[in-house]
Amino acid sequence: MYRISELAELVGLSRSTLLYYGKLGLIEAQRQSNGYRLYSEKDLQRVRLLQQLQAGGLTLKECQACLDAKIERPLLENRLKQLDEELVQKQRSRDLLAAMLGESGLEEWHESMDKIAPDAHLDWLIKQGFDEKQALRLKWLSKDMNEHEQYMADFGAIFEGLERLGPGTAEDTLEALAQVPSSPKLVLEIGCGKGIATSVLAKTIKETQADVQIAAVDNDQPCLDILNQQALELGLESNIKTVCASMMDLPFEAKSFDLIWSEGSAYIMGVQKALKQWFPLLTDDGVLVVNDLVWNTEQPSESIKAFWQKEYPDMTTVSERIKQAKAEGYQVLGNFAMSDAGWLTYYQPLQKQVEALKATMPNSKALADCDNEIKQFFNNSKSESAPSKGSERRDFDYHFFVLKKVQ
CATH class of the missing domain: 1.10.10 (Arc Repressor Mutant, subunit A)
Known part of the structure; x- marks a missing residue:
């Protein structure tokens, strides 16, 4: 016979737990005249069996049922299924913590x-x-x-010396500008990068609006330094003011600009969000010009669909972007697909750069990602040297939208 303290020590449980087991009828103490509780060998073994059943994932109530009657197989099967699900979830939790520690x-x-x-x-x-x-x-x-630090170091090496960080040509910029109904005086360019489009806009608008002022915004100061130097060389330093800021937190008052321009950057914050957040910055009847990667078909090829769903899950069709723009209070003045030259001006130099670096950067993930994107483009074109007009031959394209604020 065992006193409760002795039984507790043997089974590794607290006195209060054993008292609770007694209250449930799992064990039965024999009261002595002096008030002490004594437990038999049967109680000891019953507690040990109970512990093993609990180790199998059964609840205390289920354990009691198993001790007092024949085990119900469906009960065990259900509990096994629950444990399997818990193990899967715990493995996911472990994998995430390991990944955050850099193990994967x-x-x-x-x-x-x-x-x-x-x-x-x-x-x-x-x-x-x-x-x-x-x-x-x-x-x-x-x-x-x-992996971010190494990836971005490799990414910088890949694009070092390349003129463009994304598709487009001056002709594409001018085609969009031609659809702006009046010559703007106050312009905001968001995500200007090195200022390739900025210079085109400044030179062209200046011909009709000599005192045009362009606020060129980017969050990369080295790119803005390049733009400032370029503006100086072109005699446009009085027309272009660079601002290092986030496109999601622009430091401007409402109704500050006649024209907002964004080539290849709105996707960063989400095009639909950009349409909404930039709207107040436009003057009444102001114009927003934005371009975005879009689907040209409801049924793209599986490989291309898989690639862009991973790289740009927010990608949608032209009709859906137009619908979103109208919902935010814009009138669509025009829209068109970027030229083939716009693609080739970007991808052909990039392809040469990637091929040249493969020998010296064989394990670079950034290089592999760029190579994969290049292949997706050329696989999506009829000819690598001269793909035909985007909307006719490609599953995807860059598309310009010229939008007027009307509400």
């Missing part, structure tokens, strides 16, 4: 966060020590905070 990749996790909570994900990245520029690059380029 975080790309899939970052991608899923961008889909279900993009703003919270961006805020979280900034709290981890990334500035906004780094966080946005992580979100759209490296997609793994553990």
Whole structure:
């Protein structure tokens, strides 16, 4: 016979737990005249059996049922299924924690966060020590905070010396500008980069509006330094003012601009969000020109669809973007697909650069990603040297939208 303290020590449980077991009828103490509770060998073994059943994942109530009657097989099968599900979830939890510690990749996790909570994900990245520029690059380029530093170093090496960071030509910019109904005086260019479009806009608008002022915004100061130097060389320094700021937190008053221009950058914050947030900055009847990667078909090829759903899950059709613009209070003045030259001016030099670097950067993820994107473009074109007009031959294209503020 065992006193409760002795039984507790033998089974590794507290006195209060054993008293609770007694209250449930799992064990039965024999009261002595002096008030002590004594437990038999049967009680000891019953508690040990109970512990083993609990180790199998059964609840205390289920354990009691198993002790007092024949085990019900469906009960065990159901509990086994629940445990399997819990193990899967715990493995996911472990994988995530290991990835955050750098033991494996975080790309899939970052991608899923961008889909279900993009703003919270961006805020979280900034709290981890990334500035906004780094966080946005992580979100759209490296997609793994553990590999970000090396990825961006490789990315910089790939684009070093290249004129363009994205598709487009001066002719595409001019075609969009020609659809703006009046010559603007106050212009905001968002995501100006090195200022290729900025210079085209400044020179062209200046011909009809000599005192045009362009606020060129980007969050990369080195790019803005290049633009400032270019403006000086072209005699446009009085027409172009660079501003290092976030496109999601622009330091301007409402109704400050006749024209807002954004080539190849609105996707960073989300085109639909850009349409909404930039709307108040336009004067009444002001115009927004924005371009975006869009589907030309409802049924793209499987490989291309898989690639862009991963790289740009917000990608949609021209008709859907127009619908979104109208819902935000814009009138569509015009829209058109970027020229073939716009694609080739970007991808042909990039392709040569990537091929030249393969020998010296054989394990670079950034190089592999660029190579894959290049292949997706040329696979989507009839001819590598001269793909035909985008909307006729490609599953996807860059599309310009010229939108007037009407509400």
